[in-house]
Amino acid sequence: MTAVMKQDATIGFVGNPNSGKTTLFNAFSGANLKVANWPGVTVEKVEGMMKFKNQRYKLVDLPGTYSLTSYTMEEQVARNYILSDDVDVIIDVVDASSLERNLYLTLQLLELGKPVVVALNMMDIVEKRGLEIDMHRLPEMLGVPVIPVSARKRKGLGVLMHAAHHHINAKHPDKLIHGHDYTSAKDSKHAHEHHRDYTMVYSDKIEDKIDLIIDELRKKYPEIRNYRWHALKLLERDQEITARYPVDLPAVIDRSYESDIINEKYDFISEIMNEVIMNRAEREASTDKVDAVLTNKYWSIPIFLGIIGVVFFLTFFVGDFFKAYFEIAISWLGKAAASGLMSAGASPGLIALITDGIIAGVGSILTFLPNIFMLFLALAFLEDSGYMSRVAYVMDGIMGHLGLSGRAFIPMILGFGCTVPAIMASRALETKKDRFRVMLITPFMSCSARLTVYILFSEMFFPQHAMLAAYSLYLIGFAMALLVAFIIHLFDKEETEHQLLIELPEYKAPSARTVLIYVGEKVKDYLSKAGTIIFIASIVMWFIMNFGLHGYTQDVSLSIGAQIGKAIVPFFRPLGLGYWQLALALIAGISAKEVVVSSTAVLYGVSNINAAAGMSTLAGLLGASGFTALNAYCLMIFCLLYVPCAATLAVIKRESESWKWTGFVALFQISVAWVVTFAVYHIGTLFI
């Protein structure tokens, strides 16, 4: 087995953000892996397996990056991984519609000395613009195979794999084609004929320095494999390489030659562009026409609000339409399970555990699947079409007043879906300060888990205006996020100019496959949450409700749950939430916000909580104890604002690398929730 494993070859996928790298990777490896499609989020490598010509391949999706310097984490991760022995071939995904910029990374990759195959993606956009790329000359000039592919339409994949397969064993790859030695080489006074050996040949001044550094490196560090690349990095005064392989050549490396090296690479790229691009008469790209409307000075913000409105419409109205069918199915399942167990002679305790504990708890969450599905479908659509990055531009002015870059708005929108990926997306932000602020305010953006609480309680207590009640909570959460950012900005003494910088990719019809893989991933996450956290929480809830200190009890008030609930209820009483069952449900909700709903179902013993009958039962039970619409609204506000779920806290800890900050976020949010709910309750009672 191990022998077979050793023969597995590894292909690393590298490319610029927005080059379609992840789409291509998904096309090969299928849906059986984690997809992180948001800009800058693919920091951990994602892996998949495939078979081609009796060879097993491990595919690795590296973080999207524009270059391979050591200035950012993503670039360091990508670079070190490619330099390691783990990668056999690199597939460099190049966006043909942005060829000039994408080739910069290609030239850097070629210098790393690993076999590279270029996958030329998005040729359809190029063709639509009436351009043509000389597919004979481009590989000649690069010295590596260039395969046109369409990641979206899944074309050219076989040829690409074939090319990668061919180069798998080329540890010291010879250039495929020697093509451009007629350029500067003829007049070169340089001692070596580098154009035979390397794609990218620098000016004589730089090449002389490289030679001198290589001589020194050979003497000092015989273990280095790629002298030329290390010499270049030393010339650039790259921090990582300079620290690891110091050389004493002050006359050669008298300054950083990084800008010179970048400029010469771009000069060569211009040379390539001049030779390979045909019909350069530029037609107006359709993207510019769309942008003229969507980023218009006056219309961009109303359009953005309209788009968000459509997202909510889909989530609530269309989602609810399907939700009704799920409710019917779940309540049927509950009844069927009860009668099935009864006829099988199960004990009443077991039947109660399954129907009132598990099916009530997990079932209450499963019925929200259509709403969750619609929300993530809409978000995936916004992201994959290219609109999301425009939002950064549109909102930059407003966010500037809050001391944040427009880019900070992207994690906030993603927060409507789930706070966890939203916080991960904060990685793409320009400064650390921005990141920490976004981690603090993003949990206020109402996520899909909290949606379950709103749908249940607003349908029970605001039957005529359920949608409005739920919508108002989204607005309150959004307003809180902005308010907190604004207050921090007011007290922030150092004035830092926010530095928005984001690529605006071409608009494109979202790929059904990418969207479906993304949504499928979210649905799977949601279901597995229902199957694990909510399943366990439901069982635990059922047990602490049915067992007292002296064993099984029919009297709920003697149960352990009642004891715990009554102990914490004083904290909630000033908020209009002085009900021990709800106090218990809210505490349990820290594991996951949906647990508030599932626990309420179990605690009040209502098995079909989302169906009309179940709702009226629960509303009746609550109403009998004096729980009014105001109390329901307070509950929803508290749910919106209090401590984010355990998964969010974990991701904040991971991203901030600080327990202190994580603890502060949790404490801050519970304080805000308490104060705001307190205010709403007491102001509310004045009017009612």
Next chain:
Amino acid sequence: MTLDLGKPGSTYIIKGMKLPQTIEKHLEALGMTYGTKVDVLNNKSKGTLIIKVRGTRFAVGRGISGNIEVSDR
């Protein structure tokens, strides 16, 4: 002049930058090197721009655009 004063529809040439090193290197890696042409596609009044450099569009905030020195061609 600095890039934040750029007018939509006009083309400028990069003459220099005064930005923190990491941002400068990042911009250079994106192709915004000395002598590069920049098309300004959109300019909100406060210097937040949409520009096109080497065939790629970027949104750039005032903090950056105000520190890039450009000349009319």
